[in-house]
Amino acid sequence: MSTQAVEDYLKAVYELAGADDRVGTSALADKLGVTPASATGMVKKLAGLGFVTHEKYQGVALTPAGRDIALEILRHHRLVELYLVKKMGVPWDQVHDEAEKWEHVLSEDLEDRMDAMLGHPSFDPHGAPIPQRDGTMASRVRIPLVKIEAGTRVIVSEVSDHDSELLRYVGELGLFPGTAFDVITLAPYNGPLTVEVDGAQHVIGREAAHYIFVRPAESE
Amino acid sequence: MSTQAVEDYLKAVYELAGADDRVGTSALADKLGVTPASATGMVKKLAGLGFVTHEKYQGVALTPAGRDIALEILRHHRLVELYLVKKMGVPWDQVHDEAEKWEHVLSEDLEDRMDAMLGHPSFDPHGAPIPQRDGTMASRVRIPLVKIEAGTRVIVSEVSDHDSELLRYVGELGLFPGTAFDVITLAPYNGPLTVEVDGAQHVIGREAAHYIFVRPAESE
DNA sequence: TCTCTAATTTAGGCATGCCTAAACTTTCGA
């Protein structure tokens, strides 16, 4: 069995670099809240276990074995998030931290039960795809909201779950994945966006708009 | 925060000695699957943290602070067991091992949600009382089945969850807490018991009967 | 090309929680 630390590192590598790219030690350390020196040590261990390839000063990349573990943990994480929202009524801005703990203790049996209870879902509450047992993942058009031109009608694809505060605000606006809304104006000089959701106008900061991903409403 | 090891030790002390009695180092080590030497080291740490009192060669007992943690963990464990059975359909002989992991990662918020979803229950799936938030626990008559005389009608109060095999067998007989049945005969020389459940007769080994607790049907 | 800075690695250390082996108490039966 992998330890929790191993799982956390592999998941972090996947989230930062994907299945193929490399990620630097410092970026990894930053993501995990440890010092770069600690990350170097752990990376060496992971390389020894055959979960990553490591070239000095050039960062790390997942091996197939490492990718499998990362996807398994990510699957746990996203299934648990969806379960907490759908079956236990936890607000979507609070599920990330809970799932962060649960992902490491979820047995295969319970994973299957949750999956079945949720109807074998493809996306988590934030719109991120849930890796399937076979390692595949659904994909969907996801354009950062800041790239959208004024006057366009769009549908929310995904909201980054890295900031609970942002999620709460976006949730208050009703902008959950699948919701359609109109981009009314984009204020110049990196100013805020005005959007209209369900007849009501709201303002979204340019910074926040980097973390909201949408697709054109026509593509539905 | 307490570590998982601390929580496991305090829970073990509570289960072996209750809130007031002492338990020996070896019994503790045995329960936890570690060597007596390891238990001694940990016990010293717990004493330093103020969770147990420790007298050389005389065993350990919980302090009020230690008892509070033990009860909190036990509450988590039993709530999770009941949740898994009632809400996720996990067989009662499998929930113990799952709960063993979950009890350490359950937040207060989710504890409350589970408690509410289950209607603030007093007993877990095996009939063991669930500690309440205020530290109190429901109590119920629980006589070992071996002490019952032939010809008595009884109701299952509790089945020990220490052995998954036993639980599976008892479950097959339908002897869940609350079920009434008749003790027909007790074979001599520590022989098996014959019981009648719902019109069908079954045999229960004397050994197993030590782990099944009942109350007279009249007391209902 | 050289140099400076940022990123990375090495070196040495610490806390946790486990282990074995050996020494020490306690207790109980002869």
Added chain:
DNA sequence: TCGAAAGTTTAGGCATGCCTAAATTAGAGA
């Protein structure tokens, strides 16, 4: 009452995963 068995503690060690401080390397700009 004495000695052996059972229980307990001490001593020394190991793996994990984190830390700080110092040394090293890569890469970009002058």
